[in-house]
Amino acid sequence: MKKIICMLLAVMLLPVSACAQPVEPDLSAYDTSGKAEIPMEILGGLDQATREDLLEEPKYVALTFDDGPRADTTGRLLDGLLERGAAATFFVIGEQVPCNEDLLRRMRAEGHQIGNHTYSHVRLLKAEKDMVVEEVHKTEVLLKEAVGEGDFWLRPPYGLIGCERSKLIKTPMIYWSVDPQDWKLLDKGKVVDAVLAAVQPGDIILLHDFYSTSVDAALEIIDRLQADGYAFVTVEELFRIQGVEPQEGTLYARPDRVREVK
Numbered sequence: 001m002k003k004i005i006c007m008l009l010a011v012m013l014l015p016v017s018a019c020a021q022p023v024e025p026d027l028s029a030y031d032t033s034g035k036a037e038i039p040m041e042i043l044g045g046l047d048q049a050t051r052e053d054l055l056e057e058p059k060y061v062a063l064t065f066d067d068g069p070r071a072d073t074t075g076r077l078l079d080g081l082l083e084r085g086a087a088a089t090f091f092v093i094g095e096q097v098p099c100n101e102d103l104l105r106r107m108r109a110e111g112h113q114i115g116n117h118t119y120s121h122v123r124l125l126k127a128e129k130d131m132v133v134e135e136v137h138k139t140e141v142l143l144k145e146a147v148g149e150g151d152f153w154l155r156p157p158y159g160l161i162g163c164e165r166s167k168l169i170k171t172p173m174i175y176w177s178v179d180p181q182d183w184k185l186l187d188k189g190k191v192v193d194a195v196l197a198a199v200q201p202g203d204i205i206l207l208h209d210f211y212s213t214s215v216d217a218a219l220e221i222i223d224r225l226q227a228d229g230y231a232f233v234t235v236e237e238l239f240r241i242q243g244v245e246p247q248e249g250t251l252y253a254r255p256d257r258v259r260e261v262k
């Protein structure tokens with residue numbers, strides 16, 4: 001949205017300052033987030049369709065990254081998210097926490113959500129109940145040591161947990177609604193295309209910050225969708241925006257869609 005307004009202002013200012021160096025317009029007076037307050041003098045010069053497009057509510061979506069953190073890929077992703085003003089959610093593996101505490105602290109400081117992806121990426125569906133509890137708890141302890149208190153929502157590895165074991169989980173659980181299979185494609189362009197072909201407002205997109213191609217894809221997805229009016233929020237924020245109170249032990253594909261566990 002901000003980009004569109006910048007472009008519009010730049011075009012409008014062009015005739016009066018055609019010979020001068022382009023100057024970035026001062027937009028500080030306007031709230032360009034959410035339902036933008038666009039000055040009437042600009043709206044007045046636009047056709048109806050463009051005007052409605054500019055005033056449209058942002059379309060919210062959550063990017064989620066599993067299997068990190070990984071020093072060489074996650075750091076670059078965080079740089080790209082910061083540049084773009086995009087928030088994301090990271091479901092981290094407990095084993096990956098030692099030596100990557102700085103990345104986790106950075107995630108929290110920069111407004112991202114941190115979640116639990118078990119300690120050693122086990123198949124919870126088949127694991128002994130004691131092991132399920134331990135895999136989740138051990139990661140929680142490591143996360144608390146790294147970033148402080150928090151409610152670390154669980155993404156079960158492979159999205160599998162089962163009815164019995166889900167009763168052992170004391171936080172909401174997050175599945176996904178868009179899965180481009182980035183780990184299999186390992187191709188930036190194909191991952192971008194797969195996400196753009198499927199995404200709808202309110203979706204939770206599954207990616208893995210473990211792969212460099214997925215980081216490249218994520219940044220392009222953000223650029224393309226932001227240009228189309230999308231805003232990137234954490235999973236927690238997506239629930240809040242949609243007015244859904246997430247329940248512990250429940251697996252959500254999106255805030256408005258519970259995934260059945262068998």
Ligand code: NI
Pocket residue numbers: 066067117121157158
């Ligand atoms: Ni995973």
